[in-house]
Structure formats: structure tokens, C-alpha cells
Amino acid sequence: MISLTAVTKKFNSTTAVNSITFNAKEGEIIGFLGPNGAGKTTTMRLILGYLLPTGGKITINNQNPLENRIEVLKQIGYLPENNPLYQEMKVQEYLEFIAYIKNTGKVKEVIDKVGLEEALSKRIEELSRGFKQRVGLAAALIGDPEILVLDEPTSGLDPLEQDKIKDLIKSLKKKTVIFSTHILSEVEDVATKLIIINKGNIAYDGAKPKGKGSVEKLFKRLLKG
Amino acid sequence: MFQLYKKELKYYLNSPIGYIIVILLSIFANFLFIKDLFVVGSASMKPFFSILPWIFLVFVPALTMRILSEERRTNTIEILLTLPVSETQIILSKFFALCTLTAIGLVLTAGLPVSLLFFTKLYIPEIIVGYTGSLLLASTFIGITMFFSSQTKNQVVAFLLSVITIFILLVLGTDFMATIFPKTILDFLNYFTPQYHLANFVKGIVDLRSVTYFATLVAATLFLTIVSLEKRD
Numbered sequence: 001m002i003s004l005t006a007v008t009k010k011f012n013s014t015t016a017v018n019s020i021t022f023n024a025k026e027g028e029i030i031g032f033l034g035p036n037g038a039g040k041t042t043t044m045r046l047i048l049g050y051l052l053p054t055g056g057k058i059t060i061n062n063q064n065p066l067e068n069r070i071e072v073l074k075q076i077g078y079l080p081e082n083n084p085l086y087q088e089m090k091v092q093e094y095l096e097f098i099a100y101i102k103n104t105g106k107v108k109e110v111i112d113k114v115g116l117e118e119a120l121s122k123r124i125e126e127l128s129r130g131f132k133q134r135v136g137l138a139a140a141l142i143g144d145p146e147i148l149v150l151d152e153p154t155s156g157l158d159p160l161e162q163d164k165i166k167d168l169i170k171s172l173k174k175k176t177v178i179f180s181t182h183i184l185s186e187v188e189d190v191a192t193k194l195i196i197i198n199k200g201n202i203a204y205d206g207a208k209p210k211g212k213g214s215v216e217k218l219f220k221r222l223l224k225g
Numbered sequence: 226m227f228q229l230y231k232k233e234l235k236y237y238l239n240s241p242i243g244y245i246i247v248i249l250l251s252i253f254a255n256f257l258f259i260k261d262l263f264v265v266g267s268a269s270m271k272p273f274f275s276i277l278p279w280i281f282l283v284f285v286p287a288l289t290m291r292i293l294s295e296e297r298r299t300n301t302i303e304i305l306l307t308l309p310v311s312e313t314q315i316i317l318s319k320f321f322a323l324c325t326l327t328a329i330g331l332v333l334t335a336g337l338p339v340s341l342l343f344f345t346k347l348y349i350p351e352i353i354v355g356y357t358g359s360l361l362l363a364s365t366f367i368g369i370t371m372f373f374s375s376q377t378k379n380q381v382v383a384f385l386l387s388v389i390t391i392f393i394l395l396v397l398g399t400d401f402m403a404t405i406f407p408k409t410i411l412d413f414l415n416y417f418t419p420q421y422h423l424a425n426f427v428k429g430i431v432d433l434r435s436v437t438y439f440a441t442l443v444a445a446t447l448f449l450t451i452v453s454l455e456k457r458d
Contacts, residue, residue, distance in 0.1 A: 045303075048307045049307075050303055050306050050307050050457065051457055052456075052457050069311075070309045070310070070311060071309075073307060073308060073309040074309045076307075078307045080300070080303045080304065080307070082300065084299055084300040084301045084303055084304055085301070085304070086232075086301055086304075087299075088236060088239065088240065089232075097228055097232055098308070100228040101228060101229070101308045101309065101310055102308070102309060103309075139304075
């Protein structure tokens with residue numbers, strides 16, 4: 001589904017991502033971990049083609065996002081970091097706009113899934129952080145994409161909202177999901193695979209270690225090492 | 226692309242900013258024309274069209290400055306650029322939405338030729354061609370401002386850079402330049418000024434060279450804007 005081979009991204013003299021290689025297969029839910037500035041968001045933006053790699057190769061379902069950008073983007077739902085939204089738009093209006101661009105009419109299904117019925121007629125700027133996050137998630141889910149790239153989907157949410165979003169991610173069958181987070185327990189709950197990135201390099205790419213607190217132990221060990 | 230166009234247009238029509246700018250544009254244009262109308266004693270639309278570039282100098286950048294810089298500042302550009310839509314579609318829909326708003330502003334000045342009809346006989350096709358030229362001129366200024374708006378997150382910077390650039394273009398076509406340059410250079414420079422080409426439209430002439438001039442400037446500025454979006458960094 002997603003394949004990154006020796007992908008590098010430099011911003012002037014700073015290397016944000018250094019020759020990283022990993023794959024994501026159908027049905028995998030990948031927890032993408034790393035400290036601040038490790039290169040998580042840059043990697044996600046590279047997958048989406050929002051940033052152009054300095055070197056290496058990215059393929060999404062055997063397609064190069066640089067050559068078939070629009071075709072690739074039709075297959076991906078994306079929740080960007082900090083969830084930017086058109087604050088002046090109403091929720092329904094925004095979701096219909098996204099649906100139209102993604103060439104699908106199935107908005108109702110997504111609204112039900114993320115629980116946005118009561119907020120549909122409200123302007124996005126009037127919503128709580130939790131509801132805004134649901135709007136961003138709904139936008140990512142519209143069009144039933146095969147791949148979901150979620151950059152800190154539970155960031156800044158209270159525990160109840162976090163649980164709702166975690167349950168939602170777990171309920172996504174047959175999709176490839178890459179989600180980044182700072183909350184290590186979240187990876188234990190949701191992910192089927194774990195990738196840890198540190199200073200632009202892949203520090204771990206493999207199965208999620210079993211047992212409570214094991215992800216945290218691994219994470220700390222790798223970062224200290 | 227129509228949905229993108231509609232979204233942009235809706236933003237202006239649902240917020241006071243679009244109304245304020247478009248209405249002020251028409252008020253200024255009407256006022257500056259009427260104030261000299263009875264002094265000059267000539268019932269013609271030509272003075273109106275000659276002041277329009279100077280009115281557009283401020284109002285078009287004011288209307289356009291946020292179009293991409295605001296998307297960059299709030300990072301909503303990341304939404305647009307990760308949706309299955311091309312950069313060209315994004316830019317063209319924004320461009321046409323702004324052209325529509327400017328056209329609305331120009332339509333609000335249509336009372337001028339209508340009222341002049343009470344005093345004199347006007348050749349309507351000439352006025353329509355004049356308005357068409359004015360819209361082409363505004364489109365050029367929209368293109369210039371969109372380019373600067375794509376370069377910065379700061380609307381004010383985009384506005385100032387656009388006003389300076391457009392001002393330089395306009396000043397090249399004024400009599401003031403005759404005090405600096407000899408006539409041969411002046412004639413050459415004049416050919417690159419918007420006023421020179423607008424003048425043809427104001428006379429009621431659709432000169433293909435002038436159409437090409439405006440179309441080239443619009444295409445060049447939009448192309449540069451698209452390239453700057455494609456660059457991503």
C-alpha cells in the first residue's frame with residue numbers, strides 16, 4: 001500500500017528526514033511515534049505529496065504521488081497536524097465541499113460515524129476542540145479512502161474524546177492507517193504495528209511489543225540509546 | 226473547480242470585507258467621476274475609465290491580498306493541497322471568484338452611464354468595451370496580487386508589494402515620466418503600461434494587441450502563482 005524507500009527531506013541545511021524506509025500494508029494500523037521535531041509530520045506530508053522529497057522514492061498503491069498526485073490523493077484521507085479548518089464555514093457546508101472535491105456524495109454515513117449530527121448547522125469556529133477534531137476526522141473519512149494518515153488525531157482532547165477517536169480508528173476495517181501521537185498508551189490500545197522515528201531516522205519498525213507499558217519502555221530505551 | 230470557485234465567492238459574500246471593498250470601490254469611482262463632471266462640462270465616460278486604474282491600485286490588492294497568504298497563515302493551504310485537486314484548479318477558481326467580485330463592483334458603477342444618458346447621447350457599445358477593458362485591467366492587478374499573496378503569510382506585505390508593483394506600472398504611463406525619459410524611450414515604455422492598452426478599450430476599440438497584453442500579464446502572474454504552490458517549500 002505505502003512504501004517509502006530511502007526517503008530524505010532537507011530544509012536548506014537541516015535534514016528533517018534522513019533516508020527512511022518503511023512499508024505499510026493493507027489493514028495495518030501503524031502507530032508513528034517520535035519526540036517533537038523527530039520528523040513525523042514531515043514524513044506524513046511527504047506521503048501526501050504536500051512536501052516534495054529531496055531524495056528517495058515513495059509509492060502509494062504502486063503509484064508515484066509526484067507523477068499521479070490527484071489519483072494518489074483520491075486514495076488517502078488526511079488529518080493534518082493542528083487540524084486546520086475553514087473556520088467561517090458551517091460544518092455541513094465544509095463536509096459537502098470536501099465530498100464534492102472527492103467526488104462522493106456519502107457525507108451522511110461519515111457524519112453518523114463520527115457523531116457530528118448536532119453540530120452540522122454550526123460554524124466551525126463555534127465548535128469545541130473535540131468537535132473540531134471530529135470535523136477534521138470526518139473530512140479525512142469522506143470518500144471512504146483506503147489509506148488514512150492522521151497527524152496527532154487526539155492531540156489536546158480530553159480522555160473521553162480521545163477514547164471516542166481511538167474506538168473510531170479501531171473500527172476502520174481493511175484500511176491502512178498511519179497515525180502519529182505523543183501518547184504511548186494510545187499506540188498500545190490501537191496500533192497493530194509500530195514505527196519510531198528519532199532525529200529523522202527510523203529507530204524501530206516492527207510489531208508492537210506486547211504487554212502493558214512495553215511501548216513506553218521500548219520508546220525510552222531507543223531514544224536514550 | 227466550480228465548488229472551489231463557489232467557496233471563495235461565498236467567503237466574500239458571507240463576510241463584511243467583500244461588501245465593504247466592493248461598495249467602497251463603487252462609491253470612490255462614482256464620486257471621483259461626478260465631482261469633476263460639471264466642471265469639465267463634458268458628458269463622457271472617458272474620465273471615469275481614466276481614473277479607474279488608480280482606484281484599482283488600492284482596491285484590487287485590498288480585495289485580493291488575503292487569497293493565499295491567509296491560507297498559508299492558517300495552514301488551510303494544507304487542506305487544499307492534499308485534496309484531489311490540481312494547483313491550477315485552485316488558483317483559477319480563486320482568480321475567477323475575485324474577477325466576479327470586481328465585476329460586481331463595476332456593475333455598481335453602471336448608474337453613471339445610465340444617468341449620463343439624460344444629458345447626452347452615449348454610444349453604448351463603446352461603454353461596454355470600456356467596461357470590458359476595465360475588467361481586464363482589474364484581472365491583471367488580481368493576478369499580480371495573487372502572486373504576492375502566494376509568497377507570504379502576511380496579508381499586509383502582499384498588499385504593499387502589490388501596490389508598489391502596480392504603482393510602478395501605472396507611473397510609467399503618466400506625463401511625469403516625460404520629464405525623465407526622452408520621447409523614444411517613453412513611447413517604448415508606454416507600450417508596457419496598462420493605461421496605454423486600456424485607452425484602446427475606452428475608445429471602443431478591441432485591439433488584439435491590448436487583449437494580448439492583458440491576457441499575457443494575467444497568464445504570467447497566474448503561472449508564477451501556480452509554480453510557487455507547486456514548489457511547496
